[in-house]
Amino acid sequence: MIIKNCKIIFLDKIENGSVLIRNGKIEKINPEENNDEEVIDAQGSYLSPGFIDVHIHGAGGFDTMDGTVEAINAISKIIAGYGTTSFLPTTMTCALDDIKKSVEAAAICMREGTDGANVLGVHLEGPYISPNMIGAQNPNYVETPAIDTFKYIVGHNISAIKSITLAPEVEGAKELIQYVTGLGIVASMGHTKASYKEAIDGIKWGIGHSTHLYNAMTPLNHREPGVVGAIFDTDITTETISDGIHISYPSLRIAYKQKGFDKVLLVTDAMMACGMPEGKYSLGGQDVFVKDGAARLKEGNLAGSILTLDKAIRNIYKNNSYALYDIVKMATYNGAKHCGVSDKKGLIKEGYDADLVLFDEDINIQKVIISGKFSKV
Template sequence: MLIKNCKIIFHDRIEDGSILIENGKIKAINPITHDDNDIIDAEGSYVSPGFIDVHIHGAGGYDTMDGTYDALNHISKSISKHGTTSFLPTTMTCAIDDIRKSIEAIAKAKEIGTEGANVLGAHLEGPFINPEMIGAQNPKYVENPSIETFKSMVGEHIDAITSITLAPEVEGAKELISYLKENNITVSMGHTKATYNEAIEGVKCGVCHSTHLFNAMTGLHHREAGVVGAIFDSEITTETISDGIHISYPSLRIAYKQKGTDKVLLVTDAMMACSMPDGMYSLGGQDVVVKEGAARLANGALAGSVLTLDAAVRNVVKNSNYPLYEVVKMATLNPARLCKVENRKGSIKEGFDADLLIFDEDITIKKVIINGKVI
């Protein structure tokens, strides 16, 4: 397959060119010759690496906590329409048995593949969080951090765990963080009431990422810098739900300016109502009302989002002065690094997986290519 007449989005520039795909890989960029009859004329549109979502609970009426391969497959197909070609199905703070069931389904989806976006592994959001920063998590199922509980939860599928969100200040967290780091699992701090010093201690133990910046964490105050201050004052990465609801656009711009676009990932934190009409849904066993683009529990707490990554990219482009390639990097290369797949995904390079998007100036998706196939 040859994609011609396109503007290729690299991580540091945009160039006119063409891309040759063969056997699910990018065979050549600007090939001199080719004998491929399967030609896509992009007609001047952009070609981007596929988006990678490292924090997403569900979409299309299905939830990761459904605990089935079928649910994950439906999610993968729903989000692929919006440019997500790989993702980390994200669990909630629920009963250990339910989390275990979801991990088993994720491990299966990672192994055998899906009909849509690739499953790269699991993101466990909880249960080792601070109940005083519960957000939309279920306080009934919060667990004290421990290596033993983690092992019982993941069973034989530790290799399927890519990242975990926890509160570094809770007793037992430091020992678990060290264990997770030794097992090559990305540790993210979130749903945390840590002070600045406690957060920095977590970073020293192995925390290298932070979950949904500004949300469910101690804020930046001029006398106590909090978790937000620790994120800004360290080299760890962070993620933003760029829907204009979870974070105001001025705050987004401040965060991007402080961290730099190499250290920020765009995520959706989407729940099952993503790509669905307004109405009643659930998240982690709790009722959620979706109205006018916002998902909330009965108490008013935000309960994930209905955001898609193409909309997140569009929102940042419209509400900042960053060039398109820098915004796209936050949805491609940066999450690929977190998932430790930057040697084959997240960039347009020869030999990389052919997970590609064709979209126009308004970030309207025209074609999605996953593993070299138009879906």
């Protein structure tokens, strides 16, 4: 299959061209015409690497914590329609047995494949977080960081765990951070009440990422820089929920200016109401009410989002003057690096997986290709 007459979004430029796809891979960029190949005329649309979401709980009425292959598969199909071709199903602070069950289901989808977006692994959000920065996590299931309980949660699926969100200031965090990073798992600080010093200590122990920047962490203050200050003052990566609700656009601009486009990942933190009508849903066993584009607990706390990555890209593109390729990088290549698959995903490059998205000038998704095959949009 050849996709011709498209604006190809590379890592640092956009160029007109065509792409030859064979056997699920990008075989050639700007190939010679071949009458034997199916030809798709993009009619000037953008061709982007498939979007990668490293922090997403659910969509279409399904949640990672449902703990079933069917739920993960349903989520994969829903988000594929919005351009997401790979993701990390993300757990919540719940009972250990429930997390274990969800990890098992996601690991099966990772090994056996899905009908939609690829499962690259699992993001454990909790249960080793601060009860003083709970957000929409369930306070009844917060655990003290411990290697033993971590081993219990993951069981024989240790290779499926790509990242874990925890609070570095909690007793036991140091040992767990050092243990998971020794296994190649990304330790991320989030839902944390840490001071600047405590956050820096966590980074020294191995933390290399931070979960949903600004949200559920100590803010930047001129005398106590907090977790936000530690993120800005180091080269760890971070993620933004760019829905215009979790973070204001001026604060997003500050973050991108401080961290640069190489160190930020666009994520959705979407929950089961993503792609669904407004109404009552649940997250981590707690009731969530979706109204006016926001998902909140009855107390008013934001409870994930209903964001999709195409909308996140559109929001940033329409509210700033950044180059489109820089914005797309935050939704593609940076996520691939985070998941350890940047040697085969996240770029339009010969030999890479043919996970691709066609969209127009307004970032409206037109076609989605996963492993060289069209996905239903």
